Amino acid sequence: MVEYNSVSRKLFIFVNYTALAVLALLCLLPIINVLAVSFSDSYYVSANLVKLWPKGFTLKSYHFVAETPEFLRSVWVALERLVLGSVVNMLLTIIVAYPLSKESSQFRFRTGYVWIFVFTILFSGGLVPTYIIVKDMHLLDSIWSLVLPGAVPVFNLILLLNFFRSLPKEMTEAAHIDGATHWQVLWSIVVPLSKPALATIGLFTMVGHWNEWFNGLIYMNRPEHYPLASYLQTVIVQRDIALTTDPIMLQQLAGLNNRSVKAAQIFLGSLPIFLVYPFLQRFFMSGIVLGSVKE
Amino acid sequence: MLRRWWANDLPLHIMVWVGLVFVLIFAYGPMVGLVIAFQKFVPTKGLFGSDWVGLDNFHYILSLPDTRQVIYNTVFISIMKLAAGLVAPLLTALLLNEIRLKAFKRTVQTIVYLPHFLSWVILSGILLDVLSPNFGLLNDFIAWLGFDRVFFLGNDHWFPFVLVGTDVWKEFGFGTIVYLAALTGINPALYEAAVIDGAGRWKQTINVTLPGIVPIVVLLMTLSLGNILNAGFDQVFNLYSPSVYSSGDILDTYVYRLGLVNFDFGVATAVGLFKSAVSLVLISGSYMMAYRFANYRIF
Numbered sequence: 001m002v003e004y005n006s007v008s009r010k011l012f013i014f015v016n017y018t019a020l021a022v023l024a025l026l027c028l029l030p031i032i033n034v035l036a037v038s039f040s041d042s043y044y045v046s047a048n049l050v051k052l053w054p055k056g057f058t059l060k061s062y063h064f065v066a067e068t069p070e071f072l073r074s075v076w077v078a079l080e081r082l083v084l085g086s087v088v089n090m091l092l093t094i095i096v097a098y099p100l101s102k103e104s105s106q107f108r109f110r111t112g113y114v115w116i117f118v119f120t121i122l123f124s125g126g127l128v129p130t131y132i133i134v135k136d137m138h139l140l141d142s143i144w145s146l147v148l149p150g151a152v153p154v155f156n157l158i159l160l161l162n163f164f165r166s167l168p169k170e171m172t173e174a175a176h177i178d179g180a181t182h183w184q185v186l187w188s189i190v191v192p193l194s195k196p197a198l199a200t201i202g203l204f205t206m207v208g209h210w211n212e213w214f215n216g217l218i219y220m221n222r223p224e225h226y227p228l229a230s231y232l233q234t235v236i237v238q239r240d241i242a243l244t245t246d247p248i249m250l251q252q253l254a255g256l257n258n259r260s261v262k263a264a265q266i267f268l269g270s271l272p273i274f275l276v277y278p279f280l281q282r283f284f285m286s287g288i289v290l291g292s293v294k295e
Numbered sequence: 296m297l298r299r300w301w302a303n304d305l306p307l308h309i310m311v312w313v314g315l316v317f318v319l320i321f322a323y324g325p326m327v328g329l330v331i332a333f334q335k336f337v338p339t340k341g342l343f344g345s346d347w348v349g350l351d352n353f354h355y356i357l358s359l360p361d362t363r364q365v366i367y368n369t370v371f372i373s374i375m376k377l378a379a380g381l382v383a384p385l386l387t388a389l390l391l392n393e394i395r396l397k398a399f400k401r402t403v404q405t406i407v408y409l410p411h412f413l414s415w416v417i418l419s420g421i422l423l424d425v426l427s428p429n430f431g432l433l434n435d436f437i438a439w440l441g442f443d444r445v446f447f448l449g450n451d452h453w454f455p456f457v458l459v460g461t462d463v464w465k466e467f468g469f470g471t472i473v474y475l476a477a478l479t480g481i482n483p484a485l486y487e488a489a490v491i492d493g494a495g496r497w498k499q500t501i502n503v504t505l506p507g508i509v510p511i512v513v514l515l516m517t518l519s520l521g522n523i524l525n526a527g528f529d530q531v532f533n534l535y536s537p538s539v540y541s542s543g544d545i546l547d548t549y550v551y552r553l554g555l556v557n558f559d560f561g562v563a564t565a566v567g568l569f570k571s572a573v574s575l576v577l578i579s580g581s582y583m584m585a586y587r588f589a590n591y592r593i594f
Binding site: 012019031033109118130233 | 302303304306307308311313314315320323325326327328329338342387390393402405407408412414419424429430432435464495529533547568578593
């Protein structure tokens with residue numbers, strides 16, 4: 001055991017801690033930088049004096065963003081989408097995963113059905129035909145265009161059906177002998193036993209809906225129907241779009257730095273993620289391993 | 296028999312169909328729409344009213360000088376991402392695995408996973424700021440070191456590497472989880488045996504740890520081969536600008552611009568069909584390989 005106290009070992013441990021600390025900082029510094037900019041006075045921001053700590057602390061950018069009607073409206077649309085989308089996704093994932101988790105001997109068409117779902121991961125109609133379908137269904141400009149096309153998340157479906165299959169069969173069989181229907185078995189036995197898997201999928205689904213921006217951009221003709229992520233895409237990323245045309249707001253904006261306003265929007269846009277992240281953390285280890293490392 | 300069908304099979308069929316309806320409309324419906332690739336599609340005339348042009352759209356694409364460049368960019372960017380995306384998390388997992396201080400380990404893990412959960416819209420906002428040539432944090436650092444400032448997002452030489460770098464930055468923490476899980480799965484008896492044979496930590500890493508995770512590395516590599524035509528729409532779309540189209544334009548962004556910006560529906564769909572068809576072959580191939588060599592099954 002000499003090795004453990006050797007000089008080279010100690011050196012390695014030191015280098016290792018340093019390297020990992022640097023990696024962690026690399027992930028954190030850009031976020032801290034943007035936060036600092038969002039809380040800083042426009043004078044210091046313009047002079048490029050703000051690095052990792054706010055200078056001339058102020059909430060002006062946040063006041064400005066909070067008073068932008070477009071921003072507030074898009075938050076509302078995003079919440080609407082989050083609730084509707086997550087409920088639809090979770091219900092359909094559970095209801096479809098249950099029959100597909102049966103053995104082929106119990107449900108003959110299982111494999112065929114699974115392939116119909118899996119094929120949609122392998123091959124797709126692509127952007128333009130999908131857009132045309134959504135248009136023909138008269139979903140453009142409606143919140144349902146953000147919910148229905150992705151109503152059945154196939155990756156989650158496979159994850160959940162694999163989880164259902166790992167549950168002990170004896171419990172469901174006993175329930176069937178006692179006269180329970182499939183519907184009863186699903187909701188009173190299978191679902192309660194699957195809480196960890198459902199929590200993982202649920203959190204991923206919600207994060208997905210909060211972050212998704214592209215559908216909102218192409219299916220909504222009117223910017224007032226954009227969910228937050230799409231709205232942020234237009235104001236943060238599409239560089240030459242004016243933040244507002246309202247004269248009073250323009251006047252206010254004159255005393256602000258564009259960078260600070262964008263930074264505030266970035267922070268507000270990711271705030272829910274930062275808030276659920278600690279909970280996410282607890283679940284996702286098991287969730288990801290569930291989905292990625294399988295025999 | 297009928298009773299069994301009524302009580303057992305029918306409810307199961309109904310449950311499947313509740314979801315199947317949506318997939319048939321929104322995933323299989325567009326597959327029918329792929330016929331646009333063989334038409335001179337005019338939206339007002341509809342899917343079956345437009346004129347059929349055979350393979351004209353495909354001939355036209357091949358005659359465009361952009362197309363070859365776009366395919367090259369797509370493959371180049373995704374191969375680099377694939378390599379970097381395998382190595383970076385693997386190294387991080389190996390380093391983390393050597394840490395004995397639980398609190399430090401957990402803190403590092405928590406921080407490096409974080410960017411994965413932020414969307415490319417948010418991250419682009421952050422990166423546009425951090426990579427800016429005038430006031431960006433990274434360029435301030437480069438200037439402080441005495442080098443010239445680099446316009447990372449506007450320079451077509453740098454842009455593909457920026458894509459790879461930022462993709463690794465976003466995803467390496469997440470990939471680390473899988474490798475850490477694989478590392479904990481290695482039989483501790485192997486380490487004990489190695490120690491008895493006089494192996495130090497380095498020898499243990501080479502002879503026990505690495506061989507222990509080769510299967511999962513091979514599996515992930517195989518599976519990611521199927522995605523070689525997916526160079527990351529969200530990322531490129533939110534970071535690129537016309538000045539870097541030459542090196543940063545990928546198939547998905549190309550389809551977007553042809554289809555929804557230029558309204559060249561037939562051509563855009565033809566490019567999309569080409570991409571989907573090649574992806575189908577690649578993904579099926581990689582799943583078959585994963586099944587044969589790693590006994591991996593999706594369901």
